[in-house]
Amino acid sequence: MSLPRIAVDAMGGDEGVRVMVHGAALARRRHDKFKFLLVGDEPRIKAALEDHPNMRSASEILHCEDTVAGDERPSRAIRRAKTTSMGLAINAVKAGECGAAVSGGNTGALMAMSKLALRTMPGIDRPALAALIPTLEEHDVIMLDLGANTECDARNLVQFAIMGAAYSRIVTGRTAPRVRLLNIGTESTKGTDDLQRAAQMLGDATGLDLAFEGYVEADKINRGDVDVVVSDGFTGNIALKAMEGSARFVTDLLKTAFSSSLRSKVGFLISRPATELLKHHLDPNNHNGGVFLGLNGVIVKSHGSATADGVANAVAVTARLLESEITDRIAADLAEMDEHSWHNSGRAGAAVASEPAPADPDGSAR
Structure with a gap:
């Protein structure tokens, strides 16, 4: 199968050109x-x-010296979309010159420019940032939204669940991925009004290729008994940063413990295979590649601090989504959610009575 070209923002990321190439x-x-x-x-x-x-014959270069700064406001970055490497990579997807784009640059700017250039798919109010999170089981869990939208209503959360399930079917091969809403408890009475309305809508919906299983608490995300975790972007971003920080804490703690004495160093040599496996599992480079789901095109966000291996994983995620035609899958799933289920499941709530206003680009997490 011949894949469309992938546009790479070679100037994005902490290390820039060298690591991206x-x-x-x-x-x-x-x-x-x-x-x-x-x-x-x-x-x-x-x-x-x-x-x-091996890259020379497979690559074309589009010259551009201008870049989006890591701390640049998305509203300013949008105005420079035609002159920056990030903007030109996205525009190559819009023009049909490439099937997808990968960038390690400013997340908020990437989200804002992508949404403006590509627009959201029919039936999707807001795109969401989704990523693979490691678990104790064979497959990673898909988590979204991780920062594209700081505030979400029930309708947004239901759309995120549909998109996340479509992505999970590609990754896990499950015909009906297990979907849960991130909440402060698993009881049906817990959570905000929007969470409870979203749960009602997903529980009542028919024709969806997913299994809605209620709520999940943050400490259970990595257990492996859920395939898709859905949240608003504010909560999801905090949960993700907490998990990444805990992973670094455990890794650093082990380093300190194993270097504290001669006996500890001997113990490290004995347990090295296990610690190397742990290090591999916790390394974010091995799970790199956040996806903006819900756009008319594939845009993948690489960690700004990703190594070359991490960038390679982000490119592999991009290619997998192109091969699996993720946008077509999401469109088909939205069509499957019949009008009766969509309009009558939780529609009494004021928050889902009409489409939400577009998010302020500067509200996106960076």
Whole structure:
């Protein structure tokens, strides 16, 4: 199967061109069908390609010296969409020159520019940022929204559940992924009015290829007994940062413990296979690649601090979504949610009586 080209914002991320090109080269080494449009400073990209001959024939360079700063406000970045590497990568998807774009740059700017250029799919009010979170089981859990929308109503949460389930079917192969709403408790009386209305809507809905199983608390996300966790972007981003911080804490704690004495160092050598497995499992580079679901195009966010291996994983996620035609899957799932289920499940609530106003681009998490 011939894949559409993937646009790479080569200037995005903490390390910029060197790591982004290296990561794309690693991805192509594993899957030689990948082709790229590398957007950024041409001399620097050409210099980086010198170390990766497998990329030269598979890549075209779109010269651009301007970049979006990590702390730049999305409203300002939007005005420079036609001159920055991030904006030009997104516009290549809009123009049909590429099937998807990958960037390690400013999350809020990427979300704002992507939404403005590509627009949301019919039936989707707001896109959501989804990512793979490691679990104790074989498959990762899909979690969304992780920061694209700080405030969400019940209708938004239901749409996120539909999109997350479509993504989960690609990743896990389950025909009906297990979906839960992130809440402060599992009892039906817990949570905000919007959470309770969303639960009612999902519980009453018919024709959806998902299994709604109520609520999940944050400490159960990594257990492996749920496939999709749905939240507003404010809560989801905090939960994600807390998990990442806990993972770093455990890793650093083990380093300190194993270096505290000679006996500890001997113990480390004995337990090294287990600790290496733990390190691999907790390394965010091995789960890199957040996806903006709900847009008319595939946009993938790489961690700004990702290594070349992390960027390669983000590119692999991008290719997988292209191969699986994720936007078509989401559209089909939305069509399956018949009008009776959509309009009568929880529609009495004022929050879902009409479509929400578009989010302020500056409200997106960075």
